[in-house]
Amino acid sequence: MAPWLRLLWLLGLLLGAAPTSANPYPWASGAEAWEPLSPELLGPARFALDAYNRGRAAGTRAGLGAVRGRVRRASRGSLYSLEATLEESACKDPMVCQLPVSKKTLFCIFEVLEELGKHTLLRRDCGPVDTKVTDLRNETFNSVLPLSSKDPLPEEFSMKMISIFKNFVATYNRTYESKKEAQWRLSVFTRNMVLAQRIQALDHGTAQYGVTKFSDLTEEEFRTIYLNPLLREEPGKKMHLAKAVRDPAPLEWDWRKKGAVTEVKNQRMCGSCWAFSVTGNVEGQWFLNRGTLLSLSEQELLDCDKMDKACMGGFPSNAYLAIKSLGGLETEDDYSYQGHMKACNFSAKKAKVYINDSVELSKNEQKLAAWLAVKGPISVAINAFGMQFYRHGIAHPLRPLCSPWFIDHAMLVVGYGNRSNVPFWAIKNSWGTDWGEEGYYYLHRGSGACGVNIMASSAVVD
């Protein structure tokens, strides 16, 4: 298990979690009625259980208890929403489980997508069954939060948390479908605040972590909806190495000040960061080589780049090839963003830019800086550890928490410099301007932080 996963897992053990049946995926609402375990649900249920047990030692694996579910069919496949209880047996052998655990029953919510006989797990939320929830709307709210009853938080803390949560709900205009979901979201929010505090305590930079628009999502939901786990699984297409630039890197650089960067965009509930990272890079290349800044279409890549997986993730290296073989990119205005995959509607006549090639860049951050200052913004992929709770400042997570081998998010480096002697990369993200510093992430430069240097690439326009 990755160290940060372990941290989350320990935190999860400590705080417990309350179950919910509310569905945060709008496209999955209006589904068929719930039905008990039928032969049709058995496949997806077994798949979810296997996913849950993956990486667990024999003797610690969970078994399936009661299951009910519902199905929603779309043209390409079926989406199964499952509610299941899992039984975990006790484990006292420290050679098998890291901490002794007693026998427990978990309540889990799974969303399993089946396309052409292939299953994909879209959601997994599990929590102990015996958690207690109290009424969020009760202003006096003086009982324990929905946490493990063995470990209640101090009352003061709960009161403070409710007021912060109410503030959050108002600031980000959050609506929940039911009281039950609101209660569950409060418990998630509370755990996240504790988690953000830990990440803060362990950060070596100047970053502040705390409430963000993602504060009511479980780490798992966040990862499945917004991140790109493909990046850590398979390597993309190999590219040739760019020729290094001769000049040494200037002390600082910012392409935003030179008009090479479009406004911050929003990928919404879709793991399409790879497309935004690539269009951002091509926008910069086109500007520097042809003198016009055009906002380019990510939707074209979602729909027409068949090497990548639209909202399920993709690789910049594949996207460059797709742009080249399709015959260019249309503009954002001509082929606008939908946030989900649709039929390809690219028309070569409407393409406004083309690329001729793509290159992989040096892993040396000095050389990367030198290249950036001469050639333009760079597509990078990093480990997104802590970004769910990032507010501002220069992030510098401890290396074991932000391993360069767990890359799961692509973005665009647009500049670099020092802030009070802390060197940083200025990175354009695609989560809207209401995240980070007006949509930007600042990450420590020169230490290979979160793997920022290992997947740097660019398109080439001749």
Ligand SMILES: *[C@@H]1O[C@H](CO)[C@@H](O)[C@H](O)[C@H]1NC(C)=O
């Ligand atoms: C609010 O909670 C308190 C303490 O748990 C309880 O005595 C009171 O009846 C509740 N009020 C409402 C309106 O539910």
Ligand SMILES: *[C@@H]1O[C@H](CO)[C@@H](O)[C@H](O)[C@H]1NC(C)=O
């Ligand atoms: C808040 O959300 C509601 C429902 O989603 C929407 O109708 C309303 O326009 C939103 N208000 C703001 C200020 O975003």
Ligand SMILES: *[C@@H]1O[C@H](CO)[C@@H](O)[C@H](O)[C@H]1NC(C)=O
């Ligand atoms: C496809 O693009 C053409 C213009 O290029 C447009 O007229 C048409 O409505 C589009 N089709 C869809 C399904 O969006």
Ligand SMILES: *[C@@H]1O[C@H](CO)[C@@H](O)[C@H](O)[C@H]1NC(C)=O
């Ligand atoms: C770059 O690609 C464009 C469009 O495919 C093509 O017209 C142009 O000749 C290419 N440039 C070079 C130098 O190959």
Ligand SMILES: *[C@@H]1O[C@H](CO)[C@@H](O)[C@H](O)[C@H]1NC(C)=O
């Ligand atoms: C930026 O900070 C680093 C580390 O403190 C320092 O070595 C470097 O000289 C600084 N660069 C500038 C341009 O101030």
